[in-house]
Amino acid sequence: MTGGFVPRWLAVPAVVGLLFLLVPLTALVARVRGATLWSDVTSPAALSALGLSLGTGAVATVLCAVVGIPLALLIARSPARTAAVLRALVTVPLVLPPMVGGVALLYLFGRTGWFGALGLPFTTPAVVLAQVFVALPFLVLAVEGALRSTGVEFERAAASLGASRVTILRRITLPLAAPGIVAGVVLCFARAIGEFGATALFAGNRPGVTQTMPLAIYTAFNGAGVSQGTAVALSLLLLVTAVAVLLLVRGWRPGVGR
Numbered sequence: 001m002t003g004g005f006v007p008r009w010l011a012v013p014a015v016v017g018l019l020f021l022l023v024p025l026t027a028l029v030a031r032v033r034g035a036t037l038w039s040d041v042t043s044p045a046a047l048s049a050l051g052l053s054l055g056t057g058a059v060a061t062v063l064c065a066v067v068g069i070p071l072a073l074l075i076a077r078s079p080a081r082t083a084a085v086l087r088a089l090v091t092v093p094l095v096l097p098p099m100v101g102g103v104a105l106l107y108l109f110g111r112t113g114w115f116g117a118l119g120l121p122f123t124t125p126a127v128v129l130a131q132v133f134v135a136l137p138f139l140v141l142a143v144e145g146a147l148r149s150t151g152v153e154f155e156r157a158a159a160s161l162g163a164s165r166v167t168i169l170r171r172i173t174l175p176l177a178a179p180g181i182v183a184g185v186v187l188c189f190a191r192a193i194g195e196f197g198a199t200a201l202f203a204g205n206r207p208g209v210t211q212t213m214p215l216a217i218y219t220a221f222n223g224a225g226v227s228q229g230t231a232v233a234l235s236l237l238l239l240v241t242a243v244a245v246l247l248l249v250r251g252w253r254p255g256v257g258r
Contacts, residue, residue, distance in 0.1 A: 025239060031232050040233035048208050049216035049234065056124065056212065057193035060131035061139075064188045068139040069181065073173070075140070076147035090140050093133055101133050102201025109202075126203035127210050131192035138191050139184035146180020147173070190245040194238060213238060 033040070040046060075086045093101060107113050109120040109129070120126050154176065158168045174181070196214035203210040205219060213234050220231030 028232065028235055028239065032236050033229055033232075036229050037233055037236075040230040041237060043230055045207065045216065046230045046234055049211055049213045050237070052124070052127070052208070052210075053193045053212040053214075056127045056131060057189050060128045060135060060192040061185060061189040063128070063132050064136045064139045064192075065185055068136050068184070068188070069143055072140045072143035072147060072184075073169075075144045077152070087141070087144070090137050092137075094137050098134055098195065098197025099201055102130060102198035105129060105133060105198060105202040121202055122204040122206065122210060124203075124209055127199055127212060130198035130202045131195045134195050134198055135188045135191040139188040142184030142187060143177060143180050146177040146183075149180075150176040186245050190242060193241065 041050075071086075071090070075083050075090070078086060105126075106121060109115050109118060109126070111121075120129065150173075154172050155168050158172055163171070193212070194214060195212070196218065199210070199212060200215060200218075205211050205215045207216075211219070217231045217234050217238075
């Protein structure tokens with residue numbers, strides 16, 4: 001353990017910041033009714049929202065991996081200026097309000113949009129597209145960072161020995177970046193199942209069709225759909241999922257615990 005040379009008085013604002021993050025979550029956990037927790041989580045509305053969130057989140061994560069890993073490779077192996085531009089473009093959805101993403105998807109796939117003939121808005125596939133839009137940057141940036149950290153020395157050595165580009169990718173590049181890929185995939189999935197804003201605007205809030213867990217929670221606290229007890233239970237479930245995701249990501253990060 002290293003203490004460094006940070007002034008000790010900085011611990012005060014640091015603890016305040018930590019409490020600002022933890023106390024609201026503690027208040028949430030305190031509102032959970034243990035006697036009805038199981039029935040709240042297993043109610044038909046809750047199970048429907050949970051199943052839809054997990055199913056669409058899984059599909060969105062697969063789609064993100066299919067296009068995100070190649071995009072991360074492109075950024076990581078591009079010249080510095082090109083990589084900076086591509087990285088900035090990928091980061092845009094992270095800094096935009098999710099509602100803006102929903103509006104953009106509506107203008108693209110809506111009735112009068114460029115691909116309006118597909119009829120995607122307010123359907124289950126629309127949920128997946130909204131999740132992909134907001135979750136893809138998490139995967140790309142995590143994988144790109146891992147690829148940059150591994151460098152290209154091993155790839156050059158393999159190429160000098162006659163290995164093909166595909167062999168280098170399969171036997172060297174991807175295995176070296178595996179921890180970053182796993183971290184990116186897990187973070188992508190967690191972000192997908194927690195998506196709300198873009199989903200609400202682009203996919204709507206139809207129970208059993210587009211009502212994911214965040215939408216079910218929002219609906220409950222506005223006096224409709226599932227009970228508030230179920231909303232609190234689902235909130236707790238999302239919290240537990242987030243903690244599990246962080247622990248899983250930490251376990252896959254190189255050098256953790258050393």
